[in-house]
Amino acid sequence: MANIIDKVRVLLVGDSGVGKTCxxxxxxxxxxxxxPGWTVGCNIxxxxxxxxxxTPQQQLYFIEFFDIGGSLSHRNTRGVFYAPIHGIILVHDLTNRKSQENLREWLYEILNKEGKDVRNSSGDCSFDPEQFLGSTQLPLLVMGAKLDLLDERRQPKPLKKIGSIAEQCGAEEIWLNCRDPRSLSAGTTDAVxxxxxxxxxxxxxxxxxDSSTSFADKRKCTSTFNANTETTTKLITLLR
Structure with a gap:
């Protein structure tokens, strides 16, 4: 019997036109x-x-990429693609500073759909990065596209990586030119x-x-223990 390859799902989100599809x-x-065309809904x-x-733990996995359309007109319906997910890639346009600033709102939108409390201490809709940190949260990667256009247009540098959403959430960040296939060549820093x-x-x-399995096992053990206890109690009652 052939081995079944497991899979994980990764969301790619960001403003419309930032380069997610590329x-x-x-x-x-x-x-x-x-x-590239405009993504309507979701491209997989x-x-x-x-x-x-x-390593000895080497194993083959499928990575499913859900490229979510960034149009504001679909904001109320795209939440159907937000679960279940196992990782998030936030994408922004290096020539568009606003698209980087908007990544906070994208992350809030996803986490809010996931049922997580991500409001800041003031209770507004801008999530608190400290709420995102920790081993219980989804892995996050920030990617800046159109590096080639940034150089060509001599645009002012985008938000510094220090103090950006990547820095605040403890995530790695990659800036690259999607027009150049060598941008993610094997062995390069960004590919790693x-x-x-x-x-x-x-x-x-x-x-x-593993956590779900452990929880299910505990429930099973508890049920078995309760059943055995009830049976023992009945036997003692009969013997009296």
Whole structure:
């Protein structure tokens, strides 16, 4: 019987036109996308990933990428794609500072759909990054696209990585040119960061599954104990 390959789901979100579809295509096909279209709803791509490659724990996984359309007109309906998920990639346009600032709202939108309390101490809708930190939260990666256009247009530098949402949430960040297939060539720093992120996503899913199994086992043991206790009580009553 052939081995069944497990899978994890990763969301790619960000404002409309920031380059999510090009980025997804580059990651999954290792080539640039010359004429990307506008994503309506959700575009799904899949790639194979070697978890903990080169170690005894190496295992093949499917990574499902849910490229979510960024149009404001779909804001009230795209929440159907937000569960179940195992990791988040926030994408912004390096030539558009506002798209980076809006990543906070995207993260709030996702986590709020997940039923997590992510409001800040003032109770407003801007999530508190400290709420996101910790081993119980979803793995996060921030990616800045259109690095080539940033250089061509001589735009002012985007928000510094220090103090950005990546820094606040303890996430790694990648800036790249999606037009250049070499941007994520094997062995490059950015490719290693991306692979490391996928490993964290898989580990998070495995931890959640182990926790669920452990909880189910505890419930089963408790039920068995209660049943045995009830039976023993009845026997004692009969013997008296």
């Amino acid at each position: 980025l997804t295509h580059l990651i999954t096909h290792k080539e640039s996308l010359s004429r 791509e899949v790639k194979l990933h070697e978890y903990k490659e080169g 960061k991306l692979s490391r992120f996928f490993d964290r996503v898989i580990e998070k899913k495995n931890q959640s599954r």
